Amino acid sequence: MGKVDDIVIVGVGAMGKGIAQVCLLAGYNVTLMDIEAKIIENAISYIEKGLNKLEKKGKLPEEMKSADILAKMKKTTNLIEAVQDADFVIEAIIEKLDAKRKVCSDIIDNSPDHCIFASNTSSIRITDIAEGCGKPENVIGMHFFNPAPLMRLIEIIAGEKSSKKAMNIGVEVGESLPCLRGDRYVPRVLKDNPGFIVNRVLAPGRIYSDYIYDLADEKGIPWEQVDADISDPAAPMSTLVLADFVGRDVSLHTAEYYRETLSSDFKPGKVLKRQVVEGKLGKKTGQGFYNWSKGRPEPDLSKKAGIVNQLVFKAIQANEGCRILEEGVCKSWKVIDEAILAGMNFPGPMKSATKNYRQMAELLEEYSEKLGKSYLKPVELLKSGKFIDME
Numbered sequence: 001m002g003k004v005d006d007i008v009i010v011g012v013g014a015m016g017k018g019i020a021q022v023c024l025l026a027g028y029n030v031t032l033m034d035i036e037a038k039i040i041e042n043a044i045s046y047i048e049k050g051l052n053k054l055e056k057k058g059k060l061p062e063e064m065k066s067a068d069i070l071a072k073m074k075k076t077t078n079l080i081e082a083v084q085d086a087d088f089v090i091e092a093i094i095e096k097l098d099a100k101r102k103v104c105s106d107i108i109d110n111s112p113d114h115c116i117f118a119s120n121t122s123s124i125r126i127t128d129i130a131e132g133c134g135k136p137e138n139v140i141g142m143h144f145f146n147p148a149p150l151m152r153l154i155e156i157i158a159g160e161k162s163s164k165k166a167m168n169i170g171v172e173v174g175e176s177l178p179c180l181r182g183d184r185y186v187p188r189v190l191k192d193n194p195g196f197i198v199n200r201v202l203a204p205g206r207i208y209s210d211y212i213y214d215l216a217d218e219k220g221i222p223w224e225q226v227d228a229d230i231s232d233p234a235a236p237m238s239t240l241v242l243a244d245f246v247g248r249d250v251s252l253h254t255a256e257y258y259r260e261t262l263s264s265d266f267k268p269g270k271v272l273k274r275q276v277v278e279g280k281l282g283k284k285t286g287q288g289f290y291n292w293s294k295g296r297p298e299p300d301l302s303k304k305a306g307i308v309n310q311l312v313f314k315a316i317q318a319n320e321g322c323r324i325l326e327e328g329v330c331k332s333w334k335v336i337d338e339a340i341l342a343g344m345n346f347p348g349p350m351k352s353a354t355k356n357y358r359q360m361a362e363l364l365e366e367y368s369e370k371l372g373k374s375y376l377k378p379v380e381l382l383k384s385g386k387f388i389d390m391e
């Protein structure tokens, strides 16, 4: 197995800074690279604050001091300089295929032969990112969940040309990264596909939620009431707070990507498109569904709009879970539930589907007609309940 000492994080915005922090906590030498110096400074102050807090709480790894860990951190705005001695690069730049493909190619061309390029894309196929680069066997996916220091899941994804060695190194690095809350869960995604496991299973839910947002917008229903309707009571953040937290631009780019790769039924809704045009991207711009100027919003969810059927979301997710089982993305419905719990902190749909699959399939027939979206039709594995045997 190749030894990894030097890790470079390319793109240290919302996701990259958290990834950099956990790499430092694991003891690696870490270079922070971004094209904007201001973003690097923000990332450094986030990391310093986080490490100092852990030091005060006595939660740093044994015998380590915040200052010693920070001494292992370097920064640069020059990509080529950043990667020339790198063993492992994690890319967390904008969620656009062209940009990721170019960065992948530049890094593979300018880093040592053994260097692994891991993309933290949240949805784009790794095979597409690696296309045209000199060593696609060294390219893998390494999908963290936001915030990376607190969310346990890291999906390790094999592109069509990724070598076994690159995958094994990816899993080894992933498992070495501490999580501030619980143990890491680092599943292998066995087949490259848009969205991998968690985002793929949750993806078609956006067909229904975009329908709800547009309906609420037409009827002038306040977002808090829609949020009260749409949120899973078991989730740690309400759905609209989470949507703002992730970023409406990220949602739009992903919806466009799913539209191209999965089905035209993923066409983004009117509200989503308008939010992005108006720069109402959520937390990062201070306004999305909610205003973030005073920190994380705490919406009053006591009044419901009465326009959402919660079981439809679970049915859509369970159906997509069955679809990826059919495709061979993973082998067991338990992996799907475990990954969703580790990446989103709410229960996955599959266990409840083992009891409710007939009702879910009927509901999907009804809603695929109602919304005019054939992608929502139940797949064979759900209708027959045969997925239950795939433990």
Ligand code: CAA
Pocket: 018, 021, 049, 050, 051, 053, 054, 121, 122, 123, 144, 145, 146, 147, 149, 150, 151, 180, 199, 236, 237, 242, 246, 250, 343, 344, 345
């Ligand atoms: N370094 C050190 N300490 C840190 C830290 C850091 N980087 N980040 C947080 N902490 C500390 C905090 O200071 C806090 O310490 P105290 O308890 O001493 O005050 C503690 O850790 C807990 O932090 P928070 O108070 O912020 O945590 P919370 O209890 O409010 O939970 C949350 C926050 C984990 C984010 C929770 O709200 C949650 O699970 N939300 C859902 C998040 C989610 O779904 N993420 C996935 C998004 S989708 C995605 O990422 C996929 C994609 O592809 C886009």
